[in-house]
Amino acid sequence: MNFTRWSARLPGTQRRAAARTDHVIAREGSVPTARAEHLTDERPLVPAVDELPVRDVLDRVPALVALVHGPDHRVAYVNDSYTAAFGARPLGAPARDALPELDELGLLPLLDQVLRSGKPRTLKSRKAPDGRSYTFTCTPVAEGDGHRGPGGPGVLVFATDVTDHAEAAERLRASERRQRETAVTLQCSLLPQELEQPDDLRVAATYQPGGTEAAVGGDWYDVITLGGGRTALVIGDVMGRGVRAAAVMGQLRTAVRAYARLDLPPHEVLQLLDGLATEIDANQIATCVYAIHDPNEGRLVYSSAGHLPILVRDENGDVSRADEPTGPPLGTGGWVHASGSIALGPGSTAVLYTDGLVERRDEDLDEGIAALERALAGATGSPQVVCDRLVRSAGVTAGHDDDVAVLVLQHPARSGPDSELFRNAALELLGGVEAAPRARAFASGVLTSWRFPTELHDLGVLAASELVANSLQHGTPPMRLRLRRTDRRLIIEVTDGDDHLPRRRRAEPGDESGRGIAIVATIASSWGSRRTPGGGKAVWCEFVLPKAAA
Numbered sequence: 001m002n003f004t005r006w007s008a009r010l011p012g013t014q015r016r017a018a019a020r021t022d023h024v025i026a027r028e029g030s031v032p033t034a035r036a037e038h039l040t041d042e043r044p045l046v047p048a049v050d051e052l053p054v055r056d057v058l059d060r061v062p063a064l065v066a067l068v069h070g071p072d073h074r075v076a077y078v079n080d081s082y083t084a085a086f087g088a089r090p091l092g093a094p095a096r097d098a099l100p101e102l103d104e105l106g107l108l109p110l111l112d113q114v115l116r117s118g119k120p121r122t123l124k125s126r127k128a129p130d131g132r133s134y135t136f137t138c139t140p141v142a143e144g145d146g147h148r149g150p151g152g153p154g155v156l157v158f159a160t161d162v163t164d165h166a167e168a169a170e171r172l173r174a175s176e177r178r179q180r181e182t183a184v185t186l187q188c189s190l191l192p193q194e195l196e197q198p199d200d201l202r203v204a205a206t207y208q209p210g211g212t213e214a215a216v217g218g219d220w221y222d223v224i225t226l227g228g229g230r231t232a233l234v235i236g237d238v239m240g241r242g243v244r245a246a247a248v249m250g251q252l253r254t255a256v257r258a259y260a261r262l263d264l265p266p267h268e269v270l271q272l273l274d275g276l277a278t279e280i281d282a283n284q285i286a287t288c289v290y291a292i293h294d295p296n297e298g299r300l301v302y303s304s305a306g307h308l309p310i311l312v313r314d315e316n317g318d319v320s321r322a323d324e325p326t327g328p329p330l331g332t333g334g335w336v337h338a339s340g341s342i343a344l345g346p347g348s349t350a351v352l353y354t355d356g357l358v359e360r361r362d363e364d365l366d367e368g369i370a371a372l373e374r375a376l377a378g379a380t381g382s383p384q385v386v387c388d389r390l391v392r393s394a395g396v397t398a399g400h401d402d403d404v405a406v407l408v409l410q411h412p413a414r415s416g417p418d419s420e421l422f423r424n425a426a427l428e429l430l431g432g433v434e435a436a437p438r439a440r441a442f443a444s445g446v447l448t449s450w451r452f453p454t455e456l457h458d459l460g461v462l463a464a465s466e467l468v469a470n471s472l473q474h475g476t477p478p479m480r481l482r483l484r485r486t487d488r489r490l491i492i493e494v495t496d497g498d499d500h501l502p503r504r505r506r507a508e509p510g511d512e513s514g515r516g517i518a519i520v521a522t523i524a525s526s527w528g529s530r531r532t533p534g535g536g537k538a539v540w541c542e543f544v545l546p547k548a549a550a
Contacts, residue, residue: 068095069154073111101129114138114155125166133166134159183243184209190250196223198231199486200295201409204383208404218245219354219405220253224260227528228540229295229491232260235352235407236288263530266290266303267337277331285331300344303337305330315347319373346413356402357394383408421487429479439468439481446483459523463541466516467494493540501529
């Protein structure tokens with residue numbers, strides 16, 4: 001075929017040639033005679049692009065070039081680089097037969113689009129049968145001046161070898177995948193492998209890392225049994241992504257468990273965490289909400305450091321938000337946190353969550369929380385079922401662009417035989433010499449009515465007597481003795497108006513006091529003390545029930 005005729009009809013060729021001719025004529029017509037005579041002595045101009053032998057140029061370029069024409073894309077030309085890559089190709093044959101490599105790459109439909117639209121199309125970084133990667137650009141070859149190529153208009157296929165770039169990009173993606181896998185492994189290993197299950201609550205949690213294109217974040221949660229029937233629940237989110245965020249999360253979670261053992265109010269725990277977060281990394285902040293459930297109070301006491309509000313669904317299906325009080329995120333410093341409370345009676349469900357569950361780029365955060373409220377209002381079943389339903393309702397999938405952590409707790413409403421395993425009894429003590437005998441008689445009667453074995457009965461009475469005696473000696477009114485049983489343990493607690501916490505010490509043989517707490521610590525499974533919100537303290541101990549009694 002006449003390749004020069006095809007090359008002369010490449011888009012814009014004729015327009016550029018005409019414009020260049022007009023420009024030269026205008027320039028020569030305006031040059032003075034003396035200037036023109038001077039120009040005749042200069043060396044001749046370099047040939048214009050239109051005067052270059054196009055076929056020779058295309059034969060020498062390192063890119064792969066092919067020219068096809070007509071609706072069945074018959075091969076009109078392939079350059080030397082194309083032949084070196086895929087072998088000789090028969091001219092005049094349809095591309096589906098003569099250029100099978102283009103068919104394998106899915107390029108033939110693209111050629112159809114170029115012919116129909118008259119616009120160029122590009123297919124980036126496709127791996128060809130020869131093992132190398134190419135970027136293909138398909139450009140329509142225009143007709144002009146009534147001339148037609150054999151078989152109609154054509155398409156020029158120009159393929160650039162991008163193998164090095166593609167391999168570098170793949171190495172980068174592999175490195176990012178390894179980093180993400182490392183961060184996910186670290187994140188999951190730092191989260192609780194098995195949640196503690198309190199006596200009075202049913203708890204479940206889930207963690208969903210972001211999709212493959214998102215770096216793992218620093219979401220975490222935990223459940224901590226404090227003793228005396230109380231339970232701490234915490235959820236947080238470290239700002240940032242990757243291994244660094246996961247490492248900071250692990251340090252904060254460990255610190256939370258340590259501070260929780262001090263049995264401090266929620267706002268004091270966050271105050272300590274705030275200082276620690278600043279020490280870990282002054283440029284790193286985290287949100288967190290720390291809550292304590294006390295079955296005797298029927299409320300959830302909490303403190304929030306810039307975290308999303310806790311949602312509580314009561315036994316009637318009404319959902320409430322624990323919005324206030326809230327403070328700035330951990331790591332900002334200079335803020336005095338405060339505690340609030342929300343009712344969590346029998347039959348209630350509470351949800352703690354991170355922003356990945358409710359935050360979307362195309363909607364307001366409040367809309368996401370409102371949608372979660374609606375989902376919680378209709379979610380029933382076990383905590384794990386509620387957890388799964390909330391995640392599904394939020395549209396969280398494996399390709400989600402952010403981490404998601406959800407912690408669900410239920411305070412079950414017990415009835416029938418089950419309710420007999422969870423009982424309370426309390427006695428107000430006014431002080432005086434008769435307080436200790438009254439406390440022993442009360443404890444003996446209650447434990448007998450609960451049908452505990454003789455050994456557990458006697459130990460319980462002894463522990464109640466020692467705690468009351470300690471309160472009478474070192475505390476101030478008002479005093480109260482509370483006995484509580486669950487399906488797993490017996491809890492004995494004494495409160496008074498003095499905030500001085502007792503400590504276990506070793507009494508010398510000649511000491512007349514100092515043995516009460518040591519005796520309680522010896523006979524009980526565990527013991528502890530804490531300050532109460534209104535001033536004063538509570539000292540408690542607990543006994544694990546034998547299987548027969550449970």
